[in-house]
Amino acid sequence: MAFFFLLSKTLKPTNSSPDPRRSLSSLSFPLLHFSPITITSSSSSSSSSSAPTSAAAAAAAASSSPLRHLHLRRKVRFSIQKERGIWSKLFLFLPGAITFGLGTWQLFRRQEKMEMLDYRKKRLEMEPIMWNEAPSTGEDLASLEFRRVVCEGYFDESKSIYVGPRSRSISGVTENGYYVITPLVPRATGHGSLQTPVLVNRGWVPRGWRDKNIKDSENLEKALESKAADITPNGEGAWWRFWSKKPTVSKAEEPITPTVKVIGVIRGSEKPSIFVPANDPSTGQWFYVDVPMIASACGLPENTVYIEDINEDANATNPYPVPKDVNTLIRHSVMPQDHLNYTLTWYSLSAAVTFMAVKRIKAKKIRL
Numbered sequence: 001m002a003f004f005f006l007l008s009k010t011l012k013p014t015n016s017s018p019d020p021r022r023s024l025s026s027l028s029f030p031l032l033h034f035s036p037i038t039i040t041s042s043s044s045s046s047s048s049s050s051a052p053t054s055a056a057a058a059a060a061a062a063s064s065s066p067l068r069h070l071h072l073r074r075k076v077r078f079s080i081q082k083e084r085g086i087w088s089k090l091f092l093f094l095p096g097a098i099t100f101g102l103g104t105w106q107l108f109r110r111q112e113k114m115e116m117l118d119y120r121k122k123r124l125e126m127e128p129i130m131w132n133e134a135p136s137t138g139e140d141l142a143s144l145e146f147r148r149v150v151c152e153g154y155f156d157e158s159k160s161i162y163v164g165p166r167s168r169s170i171s172g173v174t175e176n177g178y179y180v181i182t183p184l185v186p187r188a189t190g191h192g193s194l195q196t197p198v199l200v201n202r203g204w205v206p207r208g209w210r211d212k213n214i215k216d217s218e219n220l221e222k223a224l225e226s227k228a229a230d231i232t233p234n235g236e237g238a239w240w241r242f243w244s245k246k247p248t249v250s251k252a253e254e255p256i257t258p259t260v261k262v263i264g265v266i267r268g269s270e271k272p273s274i275f276v277p278a279n280d281p282s283t284g285q286w287f288y289v290d291v292p293m294i295a296s297a298c299g300l301p302e303n304t305v306y307i308e309d310i311n312e313d314a315n316a317t318n319p320y321p322v323p324k325d326v327n328t329l330i331r332h333s334v335m336p337q338d339h340l341n342y343t344l345t346w347y348s349l350s351a352a353v354t355f356m357a358v359k360r361i362k363a364k365k366i367r368l
Contacts, residue, residue, distance in 0.1 A: 092357035096350045103346030110339035153184040154257040159298045163286040177206040201308040203321035264307035
């Protein structure tokens with residue numbers, strides 16, 4: 001009823017005089033708003049809802065791609081830095097490891113040196129043997145090294161060889177000189193004499209003694225050659241010497257050399273360092289003992305035995321040559337105590353370097 005009442009009020013003309021020509025549009029109606037109702041199917045609703053989802057996923061993927069690349073780059077950079085850190089740590093500890101190894105090596109060298117010197121000392125304490133009763137094979141000679149031997153014969157001074165220069169300290173003064181090596185030749189009638197010649201290192205002589213001895217040997221050779229040239233065979237005149245063979249000096253006219261008794265130690269060739277020049281037999285320059293080469297220069301077989309004289313009372317009237325002191329055979333240029341000092345030095349250096357490396361690594365961690 002109220003609805004119709006309102007409708008009648010609305011349709012009531014405003015003017016008192018009705019106008020039939022008045023259009024219906026002049027009538028005022030209340031403005032009614034209607035919201036449109038959209039009817040869609042289930043398929044269209046699902047497609048419309050999935051479209052924003054796929055777009056959001058694409059947008060999320062597009063936005064996450066740079067982040068993923070950045071994460072991978074950071075991961076690779078971190079792995080590289082980690083690897084570099086490991087190598088840098090190893091590099092810091094490398095000097096300490098090397099110096100520690102050198103110190104350990106010096107300990108092994110000390111033990112080897114002690115065994116070597118003890119072996120020499122025990123060999124030198126044995127009773128000397130007569131060389132004419134000693135074996136002559138190479139294997140037996142190696143087993144006789146540092147054994148004292150006794151041999152008799154005479155020195156062939158004309159074939160002496162000087163090895164050097166070698167320094168020697170006398171009363172606190174160092175003087176250069178040479179080792180004189182002379183063949184010891186056996187006598188045919190001597191009891192207990194050598195069977196074959198041997199090379200004997202008679203000891204150290206000063207430079208002046210060597211020069212004088214060489215000059216005396218040259219003068220003696222010239223005198224013998226001159227005396228042999230004046231002798232004529234069968235009492236003939238001097239003109240016959242040019243047509244005859246060169247006469248030799250008889251054994252009765254040869255200079256008489258005394259028989260000597262040598263107490264020495266069998267040794268081998270020296271091992272020169274890279275700084276020692278090579279021997280030159282053609283000029284008579286000998287810088288180190290090479291037994292086969294010296295034997296060949298003296299006209300002896302290369303397997304000739306080499307003996308170092310250690311008998312200090314062999315020639316008390318003549319101060320030279322000075323035989324080797326037996327104590328020098330149980331000494332070395334680098335003694336076991338020196339190896340121990342080297343060990344302590346290397347270990348101390350290793351500890352210092354390792355401490356510095358640890359301190360450096362801790363400082364890096366604090367900065368990080």
